[in-house]
Amino acid sequence: MTDLINEHIARTARRQFAGAMTFSGDETPILEKGGDGRERLLYLHVPFCESLCPYCSFNRVVFDEAVCRRYFHALRKEMALYGEMGHDFKAIYVGGGTPTIMADELARTLDRARKLFSIAEISVETNPNHLTPEIMSILKQAAVNRLSVGIQSFDDGLLKAMGRYGKYGSGEDTADRLSRAMGHFDTLNADMIFNFPGQTEESLRKDIEILMEREIDQITWYPLMVSDSTRREVSRTLGQVEFRREKQFYDLIVDRLLPKYAFSSAWCFSRRKSMIDEYIVDYTEYAGLGSGSIGYLKGRCYANTFDIEGYIGSLEEGKLPLMASRTFVASDMVRYDFLMRFFGGSLDVEPIIESYGWRGALHLGGCLIPFILAGGIRYRGRRFFLNRRGRYYWVVLMREFFTAVNNFRDYCRNDGNGERHER
Ligand code: SF4
The missing domain is CATH 3.20.20.70 (Aldolase class I)
Known part of the structure; x- marks a missing residue:
């Protein structure tokens, strides 16, 4: 049973995070x-x-x-x-x-x-x-x-x-x-x-x-x-x-x-x-500086060029070395917030609902359901807490999140010229 839940959480997260880390050349x-x-x-x-x-x-x-x-x-x-x-x-x-x-x-x-x-x-x-x-x-x-x-x-x-x-x-x-x-x-x-x-x-x-x-x-x-x-x-x-x-x-x-x-x-x-x-x-938001850094500011995820000479060259000309950015849709933002706010083991639902409204509440429910069904969470005083089992599921989610980030890095490195990409 535990293997099945792990597999479900990992597979769903893999798909969702891969989508969030897809940068379109249109933006x-x-x-x-x-x-x-x-x-x-x-x-x-x-x-x-x-x-x-x-x-x-x-x-x-x-x-x-x-x-x-x-x-x-x-x-x-x-x-x-x-x-x-x-x-x-x-x-x-x-x-x-x-x-x-x-x-x-x-x-x-x-x-x-x-x-x-x-x-x-x-x-x-x-x-x-x-x-x-x-x-x-x-x-x-x-x-x-x-x-x-x-x-x-x-x-x-x-x-x-x-x-x-x-x-x-x-x-x-x-x-x-x-x-x-x-x-x-x-x-x-x-x-x-x-x-x-x-x-x-x-x-x-x-x-x-x-x-x-x-x-x-x-x-x-x-x-x-x-x-x-x-x-x-x-x-x-x-x-x-x-x-x-x-x-x-x-x-x-x-x-x-x-x-x-x-x-x-x-x-x-x-x-x-x-x-x-x-x-x-x-700190759920952060700026990513340096070649190949990924940052997340005000609902927008962005990446700097992976090409070291391209990075240095841009800044020598006084320009930001941005390669791509993507505005997160509400479901991406809630998923990201869910992951980061659970970093410390508990999650206050109010800020998420205040920021994203009833749609946010629905997306949050989607994130919480596998944890609830797996018995990995408890609710007390308007906060959700991860229990021992839930902490491991959070580790699975983070592993998949960083795998999506690593896949994105591979994708950018393969191009190697620091230009914007289509995926
Ligand atoms: S794991 Fe090895 S290659 Fe990777 S950053 Fe650390 S020292 Fe460098």
Whole structure:
């Protein structure tokens, strides 16, 4: 029965999210103006990596210092254009790629962002080999509050299969570096993956123990989320991606981490409440800056060009590097709101009904029904709450949402010239 419900939720979500991520060439790409006082998140993308991992569907390219410096310069210009359009942001999330690949350029960019916008929180992703005293000191001076380290697993066999052992060292090396980084930031987060081909329950159990022994502030444990083309590549090189094992692994993680850790979202577990967790829950809209970034502002989803030289060139001419945008219809907006508002585990129906009226209520009902039928939700005081089962279904929905985003990235990369596309 659980498999059937999973399958139904995944299949429906796959179809709906794929539709939402379809950009028509008919719409001239538009960036909405700011100035409405609403608090939003600023996402900055840094696509450079020392080398590329085979399972990765993110927008990333091999590092080149000269290009990277020009890229950061362009990123600062793009932020200035957002400022001129009246946008303001309360928080920054820098993702990649490897954002810390040129820590001096990153720090300069964050300083500029703090001058342009009302930034209160900064979160940055990094890799284990960048947990050095020099880089951490630069990040602290740049007021980074939360550092999120891409670990995936401590299992040497899996790290070799992922192509990370040679780059970032053994699981033991990574665990030591993580221990030394503790206490330097408000929140140190470990990014982990479950349901990787070849991963066993025993290996996952050991990963959990390593993190718990070290009392890491926060752990985000993602299911393997790959685009359709990357899934084929992963199956060919590393083994079949088996979604049937996913719930079993998820249950194991939750059983071991609670009650020492609390849910910050269905896949994020914190030892203590941090402000950062709250902003992730609160900001349902965000601007996406950097090559290949996707943003969502005032009901419009938009994407920047994936072509790095095209991105830099546009900004050198003082133009936004927009590639495509799409105005969400009411059902897309409600579905998106449903997903994001449930990030923290509960959903207040009133703002959705206020924003979208009775049609919104109908669409919201459509989103809620599978969760209600599966016994994954309870209702109290005008709020819906995800229970343990419902949290896993939310993970399935998010996995499908990010798969749709990854498929969209693949589609754009295949074109490679940064022009608008028909799908
Ligand atoms: S997993 Fe991280 S380090 Fe590896 S290619 Fe993707 S973004 Fe780069």
